[in-house]
Amino acid sequence: MNARRNTPFLSLEGLKLLIVEDEPAVAFLVEDMLQDLGCTAVWHASTVKEALDILREHKPDVAVLDVNLRDELAYPVAEKLDAMEIPFIFATGYGRKGIPADWLIKPVVQKPFDAETLRDALNIVLSRREQADGLERAKRDAKDRERM
Amino acid sequence: MTNIDHSDSGPPIAAISGPLQQALRSWDGFFEWLPVGLYVCDVDGNIVLHNRRMADLLDRAPLPGESETAFWLSLRSSALKSSFASNALALTEGPLGQVLLSGRPSRDRELTIERVNGTRATLLANLEPLLDGGGRVIGGVCVLQDITRRKRLETIRRERERQFRDLLEAxxxxxxxxxxxxxxxxxxxxxxxxxxxxxxxxxxxxxxxxxxxxxxxxxxxxxxxxxxxxxxxxxxxxxxxxxxxxxxxxxxxxxxxxxxxxxxxxxxxxxxxxxxxISERKRAELEQKTLMDELNHRVKNTLATVQSVAAQTLRKAQVPHEIRDLFEKRIFALSKAHNQLSSSRWTSADLSALAGEILEAYHDEEEGAAERIVVAGPSIHLAPHAALTIAMALNELATNAAKYGALSVPGGQVALRWSVEGQASAQTLVLDWHENGGPKVTPPKKQGFGTRFVERGLAQQLKGKVELNFAAAGLHCRAVIPLQGSAA
Missing domain, CATH: 3.30.450.20 (PAS domain)
Known part of the structure; x- marks a missing residue:
């Protein structure tokens, strides 16, 4: 719990978000929670295909992924998101135990969860991206300096 | 190989004298005393010399000058076997025949014979050609030892070993x-x-x-x-x-x-x-685990759906956020009890872990949580229904404390302590919830879900006694729960 305080708080204001979730009621809940947190546009997919179709057209800022979508697992979407460098978290009834070790680097929120837990998990991936961007920027700056 | 020099009168005998010397100097006497059957053939294969033990072993003495082959075939030839390792061959000539031809000795040859009187024996034959000074074969000697008993024991041992192996094999x-x-x-x-x-x-x-x-x-x-x-x-x-x-x-x-x-x-x-x-067992365990995971996953999804449906409904009805939060916390208390139960495959939940998870939501991050909420008691495993009921009750107590009681002001404290009392089947779990340092307590005018659940739900579900005391210094709740049926 102390980790919460140590995570720099990043605003979700204006972020565009993708929800991949096959239970409509749960999708609405996540949508409401995120709207309360300031996210603006939201795409909703309930199958892997729908999610991949959305990702072909759009580039969300962040995504929330349910793992079990009826008869399929959401990992192809996770791979696509990773390839597009879009930060995302898993939301699943299984909790961390149900996620393969390869993916445990991503935050996992266990259903049911509250808005605070969701916000904290999103904050973790967004701040990681910030750090990565910062690192990229630092590298670029260093290169620029070399050129000068 | 043995070269016989007939010019000598006998073996060299230096240190002996008297009757023994006399006996040993007699070639025939020496022959007769040997504890083995023995005979000598000339180069044509006729038996020229044999000792008494040879006749005893084969139950027949060779006739003077009888050919070795005729002698052996006069035994029951059909049963006459010579075995080299595992190959048993019928003998078509006397054992010395080949030795006389080849001039090479033959060692440790096993012969199974059937005597004229019908008895059987296994003999160990050692065959040696006799050569003259020029290395020409002039005869042969055959030494026979009765190894019937040894063979029989060996056969029994082999048979036992085979049976033992058959048993292991089967x-x-x-x-x-x-x-x-x-x-x-x-x-x-x-x-x-x-x-x-x-x-x-x-x-x-x-x-x-x-x-x-x-x-x-x-x-x-x-x-x-x-x-x-x-x-x-x-x-x-x-x-x-x-x-x-x-x-x-x-x-x-x-x-x-x-x-x-x-x-x-x-x-x-x-x-x-x-x-x-143990692949079958492993597979069954995995199957059970998969089933259990699936069940837990469904329970979680269902709770999330209930949470969502309620949130949508309450939002639409413009119910204050506070109430929605209260509802959500109750759902989460159930969810946390499920977490504890699912990690033990629905056999039991540890009270310390359960209380820790429920009360964690009420820790004030700005102040040291350890000082504000104390949880202490011996390890006790609650049965699933007891775990769910106690989780709900603890959540109600904590919610109340956060809203009106010790957790509503800085410096207030809550102590949850329990002990196990009594003996054997009459054992009881005594749970104590003690608040202090909060605002002055006044008993509620109306009984809400929380107090109702703690006072009546806990008592009814777990057949226990619950006292809820709204003391001015801080709320005190004491539950005495029989362990029979509630412990796992």
Whole structure:
């Protein structure tokens, strides 16, 4: 719990978000929670295909992924998101135990969860991206300096 | 080879004298005393000399000048067998025949004979050609020893060993034996089936498996195998779980039971290892776990759906956020009790862990949580229904404390303590919730869900007694719950 305080708080204001979730009621809940947190546009997919179709057209800022979508697992979407460098978290009834070790680097929120837990998990991936961007920027700056 | 020099009157005898010297100087006398049957043939294969023991062994004395072949065939020829290792051949001529032809000795030849009187015997024959000074064959000598008894014992021993091996072979468990250095000496068909191949007895050491792994999947060298450890440490090993890989790539989890074999004096002469294939059990465990995971997942999804439906409904009805939050916390208390139960496969939940998870949501991050909420009591495993009820009750108490009680102001404290009292079947769990340092307590005018659940729900569900005391200094709740039915 102390980790919460140590995570720099990043605003979700204006972020565009993708929800991949096959239970409509749960999708609405996540949508409401995120709207309360300031996210603006939201795409909703309930199958892997729908999610991949959305990702072909759009580039969300962040995504929330349910793992079990009826008869399929959401990992192809996770791979696509990773390839597009879009930060995302898993939301699943299984909790961390149900996620393969390869993916445990991503935050996992266990259903049911509250808005605070969701916000904290999103904050973790967004701040990681910030750090990565910062690192990229630092590298670029260093290169620029070399050129000068 | 023996060269006979007839010019000599006998063997050199220096240090003896008297009657013994006399007896030994007589060639015939010496012959008769030998404890073996013996006869000599000339180069044409006629028996020229034999001793009494030879006639005794074969129950017939050769006629003067009788050919060796005629003599042997006059025994029951149909039953006359000469065995070289495992090949038994009928004799078509006297044993010396080949020796006289080849001029080479023949050692330790076993002959099975049937005498004229019908009795049988096994004889050990040693055959030697007799050569003159120029190396030409001039005759042959045959020495016969009766090894019937030894053979019979050997046969019995072999038969017993065969029966024992047949028994091991027929056992439906995989087992193998090794010598004291761990070299394989035997394995049965079930072991070969388990290993997926038939290792060569020469060269296989410690275990005949192609590849071995620890139960957690790490590589296991053969000298780390349970059998190797048992032999090296001189101890028996039970329930050692490992995995083997067959040459076809399939993996088999198994349990090994290596046991040392000792001789009469107690020194280790080898070991026997029994291997039990536990893939069925593993598969069933995995299936049960998958089923359990699926169930837990569904329960969680259902709780999330209930949370969502309620949130949508309450939002629409413009119910204050506070109330929605209260509802959500109740759902989460149920969810947390499920977490504890699912991690034990729905057998029980540990009260400390359960209380910790429920009360964590009420920790004030700005102040030291440890000082504000104290949870203390012995380890106790609650049955599923007791875990759910107590989780809900603790959540209600904590919610109340956060809203009106000790957790609503800085510096207020809550202590949850429990103990187990009484003996055997009359044991009770005594749970104490004590608040202090909060605002002055006034009893509620109306009974809400929280107090109702704590006072009545807890008492009814768990057949216990609950006292809720709204003391001015701080709320005190004491629940006495019979453990029978509530503990796991």
């Amino acid at each position: 056992l439906p468990v995989a087992l193998y034996t090794t010598d004291a250095d761990g070299n394989l000496t035997f394995y049965n068909q079930a072991a070969a089936d388990l290993w997926g191949h038939e290792p060569a007895i020469d060269g296989a050491r410690w275990c005949g498996a192609w590849k071995l792994y620890h139960a957690d999947g790490r590589d296991m060298r053969h000298e780390e195998s349970p059998m190797a450890v048992a032999i090296r440490e001189q101890c028996e090993i039970r329930d050692a779980e490992a995995q083997l890989e067959r040459p076809d790539g399939t993996h088999v989890p198994f349990i090994a039971y290596p046991t040392l074999l000792r001789d009469k004096s107690g020194s280790m002469i080898g070991a026997v290892n029994m291997m039990v294939d």
